[in-house]
Amino acid sequence: MADLNTEISLPKLNISNHLPENFSPQSKVWVYQASRLLTISEALDIEKQLIDFIANWKSHGTPVTGYANLFFGQFFVIMADDTNDRICGRSINQSVVLMKEIAEKYQIDLFNRLTLGFWIKEKVELLPMTQLPYAIKNEFITKQTPFFNNAVANKAELENNWIKPAEETWLNSYFSIG
Secondary structure (H helix, E strand, O other), rough: OOOOOOOOOOOOOHHHOOOOOOOOOEEEEEEOOOOOOOOOOHHHHHHHHHHHHHHOEOOOOOOOOOEEEOOOOEEEEEEEEOOOOOOOOHHHHHHHHHHHHHHHHOOOOOOOEEEEEEEEOOOEEEEEEEHHHHHHOOOOOOHHHHEEOOOEEEEHHHHHHHHEEEEHOOHHHHOOOO
């Protein structure tokens, strides 16, 4: 079977250029993967919601130093730099409520952690985890296929480990399964 990953390249977008420079590398990060690519009008509408949320995000009455953005039309990244002021659970929950509202309004799933995101042929492809062994066996996914590791927890991990060849992530063990 032909390898669909010939001329593999990581997404050309350098996400570091789109992240706030003044945030600590330890800033908390949450990545939400949408179950489908958003339309341009949806993305623009959501951008307004994200800007409004960040402008009004508070923890114990103190403004949260926050950031939110949509990457590749399918990944929401929310970040809080709590270097000076600790972000509380209620504030984190506010961001989850926002994401639930967005999911409902746009009829997308943002909370399915059993769907994996890969970069194939210059676009995001989603794969249910249950299909991973089949995709590897048939070389739809190879060790070099870029994988979106949405479990990153802070800015440094987002910059350095969010998009990596599958073999450099927790998926590597699946390549040894016969």
